[in-house]
Amino acid sequence: MVTRETLVATLDTFVKKVNENITLKKILKGWSKLIVVKTKDPEAVASLKVERGTVVDVKLEDTQGADITLSANADVINDIFTGRANPSRLYLDGTLKVFASQKDQMVLDSIVDIVWK
Amino acid sequence: MSELKKALRMRTLVSASAGIALASSDFPALIKAATQVGGWGIVFVVVCAGIVTGLVSLSFAELAGMYPTAAGVRVYTKKAFGDTTSLTITIFYVFFSIIIASAETYIFSAVLHALSPALSARLWVLIFLIVAIAMNILGIEIAGALQDILTYAMFVGIIGLSLYAILSAHFDIASVPFAPLGIGGFGTAIATTIFVYTGFEWTTPLAEEVASGKSVLPYSLPISVGLLTVTFALFAYATMGIVPLSQMVHSPIPHLIFGQSLAGRLGLYIMAGISFLATMTSFNAGVMGNSRLIYALAREGSFPKFMSMLHPKYFTPWIALLVIFSIIAVFSVTIAMHPKAFLVPILVAASIETLMYAIISFSVISLRYRERDTARIFRIKGGILIPLFTGVVFTLLTLGILASSSEYVAILFATGLVLSYLYSRYVVPGLGH
Secondary structure, eight states: OHHHHHHHHHHHHHHHHHHHHHHHHTTTTTTEEEEEEETTTTTTTEEEEEETTTTEESSSSSSOOEEEEEEEEHHHHHHTTTTTOOOOOOHTTTSEEEOOHHHEEEEEEHHHHTOOO | OOSSOOOOHHHHHHHHHHHHHOOOHHHHHHHHHHHHHHHTHHHHHHHHHHHHHHHHHHHHHHHHHHOTTTTTTHHHHHHHHHHHHHHHOOOOOOOHHHHHHHHHHHHHHHHHHEEEEETTTTHHHHHHHHHHHHHHHHHHOOOHHHHHHHHHHHHHHHHHHHHHHHHTTTTOTSSSSSSSTTTHHHHHHHHHHHHGGTTGGGGGGGGGGGGGSOOHHHHHHHHHHHHHHHHHHHHHHHHHHOOHHHTTOOOOOOOHHHHHHHHHHHHHHHHHHHHHHHHHHHHHHHHHHHHHHHHHHHHHHHHHHHGGOOTTTTTHHHHHHHHHHHHHHHHHHHHHSSSSTTTTHHHHEEEEEHHHHHHHHHHHEEEEHHTTTSSSSSSSSSSTHHHHHHHHHHHHHHHHHHHHHHHHHHHHHHHHHHHHHHHHIIIIHHHHH
């Protein structure tokens, strides 16, 4: 069972990895977005503010004006952000819902791919 | 609850849906359907095609509300029929999109050739594809307000020109028979006319952008089908009263013939302008959506991994785009070399599209039982009656096109379907990534 604390720890690790990744910094230099992650079972929300490819702020609350919203069960979100699950497969399964422009979806997918390569 | 910055309104959704459907290749498809009836009975054919397509749009609306995803056909059919069947259908759908893009490429190149005959249609095909591939790799999309303006300008142009034709002194519908080929041609003509609606459902990916729980997407789909029906019914009626069917039947650019017959060079340029907008709003969206579906399938493990490579600067799936464009180039140059066969890809696409509409209808029925508890923001009233009706009608329409068209249509259809199945069944398990 994935708890709220596990999710926070997973997100922290993921954010650290993104911010330390030089390849991502280079390719995301013009990418500034607000990402909201929502989970069920347990219900949780996190907002990640990305500026020029760096995650500058993480809040454990909902934020207005999200560019990207991810929504799935907590275990699914945890598996994605720990690199254990393929987000594209889950997306094509309908297990993971992504509300964003198609371009932003692909950027996010490639971030996960590069971080856990 | 967070709200998306770009909340899409009904107007934008309708323009996106109708804009993708309205393509240059719709005009020869419409004239082909008119020849299957033989007269101005084509107007009733368009209305009937509009009604059945409007009914199937309800199925798309219900499914998009259940699974707001850009990979609609993959998700719906996977949930309804399982992985292998779904993958077969999805790959067949990719094949279908490439066939449509090839037909559109050739038809628009024929428009350019008519305006500038110094360059051959084959050369125009290559020029068009080079420009299109550059736009796609750079990720240039027509969206938002500009898309609204261009799309509605296109519809106003067609409707306006059609009304002008109907009210003009040249208009002579009295000498045109209603349906000299008898009622038998109606079914085939309806099936062919379905082609003009192709792509209206491609806005279901936008479900993600409007998935606030109060989406207007389900209601925008039938409205865009209605707009297309009115536009094409008026255009068909106007055309039949201005130009003899025999002058347009073997031409890939009947809309230009209509424009020129109505208003000389000015009419020709207006219709060429409309054709340009039609190709712009449909081709790019179709190819881009298709390349992203291939990207997602490659990331999922259903296509080779190299097809999921993204351009490091523009984040477009450039390898998938190059593959798609290579296949489109082969198909469209082949059509340009055999211009008499330009209707073959249109009829193949119409047969695949009608089959897809049948599958989507049956998916709704299947998911009513399999996914009873999944939340639906829109539910078709009357139980399974409407999806069952459209499922049966579109299956019959598919069979009608295949039975009444040249053998090349059936061969291409069968080859695409069998190869899609063999790939899903035997190649995908071996990809192992």
